Amino acid sequence: MIEKNCWQSYMPTRVIYANGAVNVLGGEVLKIGKSVLLVTGRTSMRKLGITERVCTILEKAGVKVNVYEKIESNPRLETVEEGGFYARDLNVDVIIGLGGGSAMDSAKGISAVATTGKKIEEVMQEPNLPILKPIVAIPTTSGTGSEVTHISVFTDVKKMRKSALRSTNTFPQIALVDPELTYPLSPYFTAVTGMDALTHAIEAILIHDFNPVVDAWAEKAILLASKYLVSATTIGDAESRAGMAQASVLAGMAISQVGTGLAHGIGMSLGGVFDIDHGAAVGFLLPKVLEFNSPIREQKSRLIANLISEGANFSSGYSADEAVKQLFNTLPIQRGLNSLGIKEDQLEMVVGDALTQGATKNNPRMVSREDIWSVLKCSL
Ligand SMILES: [Fe+2]
Structure with a gap:
């Protein structure tokens, strides 16, 4: 803050909130791209049938879907980097994070790597990231808030340390907040x-x-x-x-x-x-x-x-x-x-x-x- 009693705010994420909001995903994505990388965790979304449901919604709208379901509960730098280069090779238009904070955080890192072609550690030290491939966040937990923040946290397993990626360009473009997706949560x-x-x-x-x-x-x-x-x-x-x-x-x-x-x-x-x-x-x-x-x-x-x-x-x-x-x-x-x-x-x-x-x-x-x-x- 420049001086006392001054304040500023910046919230570029469009929030679409409704029970059943996930059903409008296909139409919303089609406005910003024709192909996506769907980033999610290793088991739970698939077991609950949510991954398949989201893929079907996207495909019915005519969006080409690729799935990257390797995200750990505390996402690792190397997993995010691998996903980023996978998205870059596929040349997808949009990155979707589906899950808790780990999946949505990872979507931000993956978009940064896919757009810049730089390794994740370089990206994290970059003070001014360019405009990235659009990120869509779909939370299935109610807690992290990652769906409306520019913050993502990754684990460096070798250093046993977590660190954060923050950029004005890592805000999701859309947050699809559907409380019904949290119903199966334990x-x-x-x-x-x-x-x-x-x-x-x-x-x-x-x-x-x-x-x-x-x-x-x-x-x-x-x-x-x-x-x-x-x-x-x-x-x-x-x-x-x-x-x-x-x-x-x-x-x-x-x-x-x-x-x-x-x-x-x-x-x-x-x-x-x-x-x-x-x-x-x-x-x-x-x-x-x-x-x-x-x-x-x-x-x-x-x-x-x-x-x-x-x-x-x-x-x-x-x-x-x-x-x-x-x-x-x-x-x-x-x-x-x-x-x-x-x-x-x-x-x-x-x-x-x-x-x-x-x-x-x-x-x-x-x-x-x-x-x-x-x-x-x-x-x-
Ligand atoms: Fe937190």
């Missing part, structure tokens, strides 16, 4: 992806000094996630799924403007070392991170506590970290980093890496090595 993945969405909205509000657009998106996302996360996980009814799909989009829009903070800085490092679910990692860290940030963000912390209490119908009087804990305690999943198989004596490597992460540097309160240790120990 209670565990509904819970942890929803925790990610809530963490995005909360970190976005805490990070910036003044941005009413971010506030509007993030506040609504907190209300929706607080109201619907538990019922989406336990009942999975249409109203809850719809509420969480919208929370994910709004929270994604918010972080696309201002980035994330310490929960994501440490969560990225944990994910690089342990190959764990991103939403679980950031969600388990969030209460302690809120407590850490509250002395310099008192008013915003109170706002967050009030929004969660209103959405979840809690009695007032909770602090922000207590309200988050209370909400997560009602989810039918194990809690804490221990539940992900992480032990205290394995954390040294995480601490050093977390200090260097962009999200840690973006945190509103300056973070020391000791602070990261403290957050991690209290989140076990």
Whole structure:
């Protein structure tokens, strides 16, 4: 930001939201190209019949479809690079990411490699990427927000490190948000992806000094996630799924403007070392991170506590970290980093890496090595 009380926003993604929105995919893609690479995970979309359904919708519209279904839950640099050169060889017009954050993130990296012909590590260091092959994002989880952000995160397995690709040209051109696609999601993945969405909205509000657009998106996302996360996980009814799909989009829009903070800085490092679910990692860290940030963000912390209490119908009087804990305690999943198989004596490597992460540097309160240790120990 140039000076206090100035703000800016940029949201180039066209969101098409509806139950059954995936059915308009063929017509929408045909407006921007005649051939696609459909990027998705290794098993679940195929098993659920979603890959076949999407291929049929595209082919009926006259779009030529190629499928790249090799994406890991924490996508690796080499997998994204291979997909990028595959798309380049095929000379496809459009890249579609179908799945959770991993598939949509990968579609962005694949488009960057396919367009430029550069290796993924070169692409990630490129400060000004050109206009890329159009990206269409179709989320099947409600959490990552990748459908409306320019951010993608990839794992360097050799360095055991996650790093992010960000460019104004990696925003999806279209996000097709169809809550019905999230219906098959298990209670565990509904819970942890929803925790990610809530963490995005909360970190976005805490990070910036003044941005009413971010506030509007993030506040609504907190209300929706607080109201619907538990019922989406336990009942999975249409109203809850719809509420969480919208929370994910709004929270994604918010972080696309201002980035994330310490929960994501440490969560990225944990994910690089342990190959764990991103939403679980950031969600388990969030209460302690809120407590850490509250002395310099008192008013915003109170706002967050009030929004969660209103959405979840809690009695007032909770602090922000207590309200988050209370909400997560009602989810039918194990809690804490221990539940992900992480032990205290394995954390040294995480601490050093977390200090260097962009999200840690973006945190509103300056973070020391000791602070990261403290957050991690209290989140076990
Ligand atoms: Fe996240």
